[in-house]
Amino acid sequence: xxxxxxxxxxxxxxxxxxxxxxxxxxxxxxxxxxxxxxxxxxxxxxxxxxxxxxxxxxxxxxxxxxxxxxxxxxxxxxxxxxxxxxxxxxxxxxxxxxxxxxxxxxxxxxxxxxxxxxxxxxxxxxxxxxxxxxxxxxxxxxxxxxxxxxxxxxxxxxxxxxxxxxxxxxxxxxxxxxxxxxxxxxxxxxxxxxxxxxxxxxxxxxxxxxxxxxxxxxxxxxxxxxxxxxxxxxxxxxxxxxxxxxxxxxxxxxxxxxxxxxxxxxxxxxxxxxxxxxxxxxxxxxxxxxxxxxxxxxxxxxxxxxxxxxxxxxxxxxxxxxxxxxxxxxxxxxxxxxxxxxxxxxxxxxxxxxxxxxxxxxxxxxxxxxxxxxxxxxxxxxxxxxxxxxxxxxxxxxxxxxxxxxxxxxxxxxxxxxxxxxxxxxxxxxxxxxxxxxxxxxxxxxxxxxxxxxxxxxxxxxxx
Amino acid sequence: xxxxxxxxxxxxxxxxxxxxxxxxxxxxxxxxxxxxxxxxxxxxxxxxxxxxxxxxxxxxxxxxxxxxxxxxxxxxxxxxxxxxxxxxxxxxxxxxxxxxxxxxxxxxxxxxxxxxxxxxxxxxxxxxxxxxxxxxxxxxxxxxxxxxxxxxxxxxxxxxxxxxxxxxxxxx
Numbered sequence: 016x017x018x019x020x021x022x023x024x025x026x027x028x029x030x031x032x033x034x035x036x037x038x039x040x041x042x043x044x045x046x047x048x049x050x051x052x053x054x055x056x057x058x059x060x061x062x063x064x065x066x067x068x069x070x071x072x073x074x075x076x077x078x079x080x081x082x083x084x085x086x087x088x089x090x091x092x093x094x095x096x097x098x099x100x101x102x103x104x105x106x107x108x109x110x111x112x113x114x115x116x117x118x119x120x121x122x123x124x125x126x127x128x129x130x131x132x133x134x135x136x137x138x139x140x141x142x143x144x145x146x147x148x149x150x151x152x153x154x155x156x157x158x159x160x161x162x163x164x165x166x167x168x169x170x171x172x173x174x175x176x177x178x179x180x181x182x183x184x185x186x187x188x189x190x191x192x193x194x195x196x197x198x199x200x201x202x203x204x205x206x207x208x209x210x211x212x213x214x215x216x217x218x219x220x221x222x223x224x225x226x227x228x229x230x231x232x233x234x235x236x237x238x239x240x241x242x243x244x245x246x247x248x249x250x251x252x253x254x255x256x257x258x259x260x261x262x263x264x265x266x267x268x269x270x271x272x273x274x275x276x277x278x279x280x281x282x283x284x285x286x287x288x289x290x291x292x293x294x295x296x297x298x299x300x301x302x303x304x305x306x307x308x309x310x311x312x313x314x315x316x317x318x319x320x321x322x323x324x325x326x327x328x329x330x331x332x333x334x335x336x337x338x339x340x341x342x343x344x345x346x347x348x349x350x351x352x353x354x355x356x357x358x359x360x361x362x363x364x365x366x367x368x369x370x371x372x373x374x375x376x377x378x379x380x381x382x383x384x385x386x387x388x389x390x391x392x393x394x395x396x397x398x399x400x401x402x403x404x405x406x407x408x409x410x411x412x413x414x415x416x417x418x419x420x421x422x423x424x425x426x427x428x429x430x431x432x433x434x435x436x437x438x439x440x441x442x443x444x445x446x447x448x449x450x451x452x453x454x455x456x457x458x459x460x461x462x463x464x465x466x467x468x469x470x471x472x473x474x475x476x477x478x479x
Numbered sequence: 480x481x482x483x484x485x486x487x488x489x490x491x492x493x494x495x496x497x498x499x500x501x502x503x504x505x506x507x508x509x510x511x512x513x514x515x516x517x518x519x520x521x522x523x524x525x526x527x528x529x530x531x532x533x534x535x536x537x538x539x540x541x542x543x544x545x546x547x548x549x550x551x552x553x554x555x556x557x558x559x560x561x562x563x564x565x566x567x568x569x570x571x572x573x574x575x576x577x578x579x580x581x582x583x584x585x586x587x588x589x590x591x592x593x594x595x596x597x598x599x600x601x602x603x604x605x606x607x608x609x610x611x612x613x614x615x616x617x618x619x620x621x622x623x624x625x626x627x628x629x630x631x632x633x634x635x636x637x638x639x640x641x642x643x644x645x646x647x648x649x650x651x
Contacts, residue, residue, distance in 0.1 A: 086583075086636065220589060379613075379616060380615075380616050381581070382613055383581055383641075410580075410581055410583055410612065410613045410638065411583065411614075412614060414614045
């Protein structure tokens with residue numbers, strides 16, 4: 016892995032007050048956290064499910080502990096088992112990664128009650144920003160621009176009234192949803208009423224909360240997010256933005272930094288992100304997500320992810336900082352090592368999610384054995400993965416196999432390097448998103464930055 | 480004459496207790512092939528010349544993983560094939576429903592709903608009989624052909640492989 020900047024803003028000799036971390040996650044992010052711990056001389060213990068016994072994270076860990084069955088409800092979402100493992104093995108901190116328990120305020124509180132450091136924000140900050148309805152209320156109160164819509168969860172009558180007011184089409188969103196799940200588009204009142212019931216039932220089943228709210232649908236939108244980090248001493252900085260416009264089913268496929276928005280807009284967006292975080296007493300790393308309306312040239316706050324994100328390496332390559340190290344150090348009570356003015360801005364980085372999904376079949380996921388696995392390497396290429404040749408991809412979890420992240424001095428050279436890296440990569444044994452990525456790197460709209468969040472569904476597989 | 484399941488079970492028992500390594504029986508419409516050879520089974524197709532070349536799928540051990548018999552002869556002429564150890568006698572009239580994907584098998588649309596089908600239920604070809612969950616993408620699996628559910632082999636919540644037999648149906 017090559018980084019164009021110094022590894023860390025801290026002196027290498029500076030030890031972290033945390034000694035032993037329980038990694039309560041799986042896949043590439045568990046590997047990423049184990050490596051960050053080892054770089055800092057911290058012991059890493061990996062909590063794994065029965066399906067992940069042969070995983071790379073388990074192999075790299077100083078020690079590993081099986082916490083339950085393959086189904087995540089009994090393992091990676093099993094708070095009691097994870098806490099029991101952490102206390103029994105003498106861990107002083109738990110890193111939840113992303114997904115699973117990463118944005119669970121009760122788990123954060125339960126860790127604190129056991130005297131274990133939760134590597135993430137305090138429970139009250141998770142509760143405030145992790146719930147979309149509450150986060151939106153706070154944003155409106157602070158004057159942060161939001162998409163016109165219902166301030167509170169709605170029933171069918173209220174939903175139609177709000178939709179008439181803001182104009183169709185509207186987006187129906189689960190208050191407790193996230194990661195693209197629990198979102199539905201309605202083109203008119205009949206469709207809105209029709210899908211509200213089923214969407215609410217789905218949300219209740221998936222998130223244990225059926226509350227839905229309605230927003231105006233922003234057609235030609237770019238998804239732009241601001242990376243922030245706060246220490247426990249009241250200092251917070253932005254580490255730049257990321258453009259995550261290329262998505263399928265509202266889930267990201269490609270992320271790049273910096274965004275191509277006008278500098279004044281980028282600065283204003285970062286300032287709003289920091290304002291929100293300061294208000295809730297945020298600590299640790301987090302991401303404030305915005306939609307940018309390319310027709311109106313306005314941005315709107317959509318939600319905050321109170322955790323490390325999948326696409327964090329893009330920011331690492333464009334700042335030279337290690338975000339997991341930042342998490343560990345601020346969780347241990349250290350002060351941020353740099354001011355806003357000292358944050359480097361280095362070239363251009365782009366991440367491609369290599370998913371076990373068939374882009375020719377609507378990105379349908381598949382599981383199986385990796386008969387061949389040859390990731391790219393070389394200058395300016397970083398691959399974060401838990402895969403190896405012969406690895407059996409289990410069907411229980413998400414489809415992310417690897418993140419290929421490339422860096423270039425500017426956008427054009429990053430794209431050129433991406434073409435080279437993705438041409439080098441070979442995977443056999445299952446369909447992956449690689450053909451989609453190779454296709455998009457030669458697409459004129461993509462190269463010209465003329466895309467929006469619905470673009471992939473409109474153009475992929477349509478012969479353009 | 481027609482071979483019934485009881486007859487086959489009896490033949491298998493006698494074969495198991497005998498010194499025989501291989502047995503081919505052709506009783507008009509009924510053909511039975513038994514073998515004690517581990518690893519590779521020669522099958523009916525490797526039978527001596529003069530035997531009719533009707534489709535008779537070779538069953539790979541273990542015997543429990545019976546292959547589909549949907550391509551059987553037009554008249555009700557059941558092909559019975561059994562690997563001697565362990566002796567298993569699939570009913571030749573039945574059709575296997577196999578998993579189209581590697582994933583997790585679920586018998587109900589959601590935990591609080593009743594199962595799609597129970598043993599004994601009549602189903603249409605398009606009717607969903609189970610769900611395969613691959614990375615939270617839930618695919619409903621249709622019966623594939625009309626008939627009666629005779630056996631449900633996969634356990635609810637169990638990992639199933641591509642091609643694994645989930646259920647057996649008696650076609651209508």
